[in-house]
Amino acid sequence: MKKIFSAFLLCFSLLLQAQQEQVSSPEGSLKMELNVLEGKLMYSVAYDDVLLIDGAPLGFVTNEGDFSNDLVFVEAVKDAVSKTYEQDKIKQSQITYNANTLRYTVKDSKDRRFSVLVQVSDNDIAFRYEIDKWGETRAIVVEKELTGFSFPQETTSFLSNVMRPMTGFARTAPSYESAYTADKPIAEQTAAGGYVFPALYKVKDEYWVLLSETGVRSLYPASHLSAYQDGTFYIEYPNEKENNGFGSSGAQLGLPGITPWRTITVGKSLKPVVETTIPWDVVEPLYEPSQEYEYGKGSWSWIIWQDASMNYEDQKAYIDLAAAMDFKYILIDAWWDERIGYERMEELIDYAASKDVGVFLWYNSNGIVNDAFQTPLNKMNTSIERKKEMKWLQKAGVKGLKVDFFGGDKQETMRMYEDILSDANDYGLMIIFHGTTLPRGWERMYPNFVGSEAVVASEMLVFVEDVRKKEAYNATLHPFIRNAVASMEFGGVVLNDYLNRGNKSGQKRLTTDAFQLATGVLFQNPVQMFALTPNNLDDAPNFQLDFLKELPTTWDETRFMDGYPGKFSVLARRNGDTWYVAGVNAEAEPKKLNLDLSFLAGKTVRLINDDKNVETFTKEIKIPKNGKLNLTMQSGGGFVIVNE
Template sequence: MNKKLLSLGLLFVSALTAMAQTTSVSSPDGKLQVSIDCKDGQALYTVSYDGKAMLTPSALGLKADIGDFSQGLKLKDSKQGSVDKTYTMTRTKTATSHFVANQLDVQFENADGLPLEVTFLVSNNDIAFRYTLKQAKRRDVRTAVIQGETTGFNFPETATSFICPQSKPMVGFAQTKPSYEEEYTPDAALNTPSAFGEGYTFPCLFHIGNDGWVQVSETGTNGKYVGCHLSDYEQGKGYTIAFPNPKEMKGMGGNGAAISLPGSTPWRTLTVASTLEPIVETTISYDVVEPLYEAKTDYRPGRYTWGWLIWQDNSTIYEDQVKMIDVAAQMGYEYCLVDALWDTQIGRDRVEELSKYAQSKGVRLLLWYNSNGTWNDAPQGPHDGMNSAIAREREMSWMEKIGVAGIKVDFFGSDKQPMMQLYEDILADANRHQLQVIFHGCTLPRGWERMYPNFVASEAFLASENVFFTEYHAKKEGFELTMHPFSRNAVAAADWGGVMMNHHLSRDNKSRHQRYTSDIFEMASAIVIQTSVNCVAIYPNNLEELPQFELDFLREIPTTWEESQFIDGYPTKYVVMARRTGDRWYVAGLNGTQEKKTLTLQLPMLAGKTVRYYTDKPQKKGEILPASELKTLKVNANGEAKVTIQPMGGIILAE
């Protein structure tokens, strides 16, 4: 072979090698594309939608005790496939989901010859990807500790963010943080430092200017991994996956993830679109996970009353809980939540009596528990009932015996692997005793409605109790509830904890600070914020004070949905959602601003129909809150309906 032919041959081999270091996968409709490139030992991916860059080159990789998989990588192989599945649920925004995606499995090898697989699933608006560490043929290694990820999310520099800061550990009430209860900052520059230097909690929403939107989160996390969040922004790298702060849980336990091999990380998810509709309607949190066990019973959705929200700790006494059970019965609600301190202020024997009384009224109890063993100083009891298998068996057997329907477990304050395992253990044990579970003071649920069939919802945001605590948060309620449909509630059920009908945040409904949202806003929030067991914070005085049409609506509030559609809105400003239960549609809107909004809504599902129209009258001088009214509204044949939402007000259109 002459030198010219040899040179051409080497060039051909080099070209093949270069080609082998790049691969890609597109959505079924071809609009969403992920490209993977291995350059100078670094694995990178980019994301485009409709030809526009949504994620610029971003790092892939992780570091483990068995090897470094963040550098010195070679792309060895890739394989294409597809996924097409349909499943049903009762706990989420839609009853039936059809997930169709293209799959790409990319095989990498690190500098030591150890394998790493990255799996991408790409549907028309969603991306899910995860890492799998496998056993190396030449090494008898069966376990690994993942010490961190280099996974990046590098957005175009013109993007802005709608994100919530991660708290420092061991701060806040009784050292119970982080608990995902910080404030969102809207439309912030990417390089804005996080409030506490700890990055940002999932989910994270980004506005890519005129090109669209990206939501970043994760799903499928259980006791086999840590709960992750995003780091602060770094120029040129963007945000990266961050592991829990080592100081969480008073420093107990490591902050890495111990896995057996082969073993996979949770899925990192991106919802990518030119509009907000796919962001709000996404089901990616559930599409890529599977149930981990069968439901022990047919868990019943519904509504619950909650005395603690307005009446606070002093209300956890037998007499007050009887009053709240009576309200639930009068309203046709399924449950009544008995909050903290019942073990000392009521006592177990009288809780048994209370449960019997509730059941005689067609109501079942939900009981509050402190999660704590040793990881924070939350004083409320009952303590040490959920933190070990022996304690859980004792408590849950007793609750099953006396007919309790579910538990609310509070004060977790960590995303370390032992805490993620505790969530899973509580859920699995509760299912064995036919108990539904709500978590508060807790992490974001990550696909849990599908993974754990007795999981209802989590708090994991600044919820209704803060409206009670301070006037500042009462004034921010509109801001918060017009943020969550685009972020927190878009990826998981959210226990906001109260459709609040008191005009003042006090037992006498006259003292302390006022509520700043209208009655119709509160009623509409029951439709906008999705959870299958919803709190309606209605009290005995409300039964006498509220207009009959408001009480009638509060009695009919549905909590399970066959279908949900985003109609209109902008994060922290306003939102309009449509949800269908059976063959009936409810359209609900919230205005989070001090300016009235007149909108022409596109409602093809109601075209030509005359519907009930709940709305606020313009607020008169001297009124604390505007008066509400019930009218009828004819939606025209084209499905258009013109509505006005008053400042901090709401609307409901109902068949």
């Protein structure tokens, strides 16, 4: 009897061992473990053998059944993946990705199987569900996921809440335009609608964890995080009230099928968070570019001169501004079709071309899911009208579109994004999205995608006093959260003292010129429409204009230098052989920095900074041979260093 019992224990032990599988990063510090316990699929994440996510749930519920309970382990297969690729629209141009993989397969009582595919690189985890064919079943609806992220109770968080659907301007929410809270205990993150991706956490006072998702396209809705529930943040699908209540909030999926990747970036500092490329490492281009698209800076009248500037003469003045600044583009915003007209717009496009300036035109994305009334309207939401319009756009010589007012993450909205991008590529048009969702790997997936807003951007400086007062605070968050996972079309760099056309009185800008110039480096997007106004050609110092003329919008390398979300941020970016180091300060007092600029050691560089009177100046300095540089950022100020 003892021998039988011992044999049973041995078998039970082997079974547990077989069910519990771990995959580590190539370097070995980051680990993810999967296990089935009492019929439930769970995972944990450790870094340096410290548990950061523990006993978090996996699984999903479909219209064919519940796949979060009564699961049985089938097999685990380990492998590795390695690739090198080029990407010219993100924070780094040459990327090598190496990861160890684990495909962990389970089944339910009806022998219906699915796997969790995990890829672990040195500071990043990406995982997704891969669902097999189930007998004759080839189509399912995934109604919800049980995927969760379970952190230690003392964890703090940096989260932005999901906007309530069908609220805000013309009922266009949600549009990822809620501010982030900083360092808030997770137990207090109880917003009813949940929180958008990306989400940043500080765990055990020394580890950073960034959550996001990538690879979302027309085949799945975009998701977000739930409010904190019993120790866990869960994946949630879009609110059913989005799109005026029309369309499913779940995922219509053909079998075999896959879900988007959920990503976890982990580090003992913010360096892996700032420098991660995981949103693009695990996706591939969906189609070939129809032509070679060119990126660069642009002028944009609407942000400061607003609707009244939508006339031929003002737009001509902004074309002249773009030409004077050596900018590639001008963005002509809402109402152009009514106030300038198609025929005169062709004249304006020709005028811009004579100045070597390309034109982006604004469009309302729809006419059926919200009350946004700006025109052109009903040109982008149906295939027939869209292709008819794009044929004219191509003939007229337009270079790109800014499409606005999406307001939702349902699968049908993801399909609309993809349809616009795909059709636009056929006509050689680049696309910027506004009033929109977070891009999820789109820079790599869609060759003509050149950025999204999805942030409390420059327009809110004009519309909301609280945002104007918190401009520096918000700016210190973006490099660590929103802009860490996707391009961010912010529309900033304001050199007017007042946020209006007269520039004499009214809403005063509360940050320095050096701060504004620094955001041109900190905020990354391949096509960036800046908030300069024609008067800046006369009232802004030449050194500031010269800096902006030379400033690139694409980067070969990005490095974290220093900072803390909500307090200050310092990054370094390289374009070719030229390094730009930039920082901004949101703290109430001047911030003293001790920077390691060993990559510029012994070199003479140009410094733009603020003095004690908060006046922006420039001078040449030499970086010491040891690469160490001490400098001070004023409150609401910033700095830029450029090697010449």
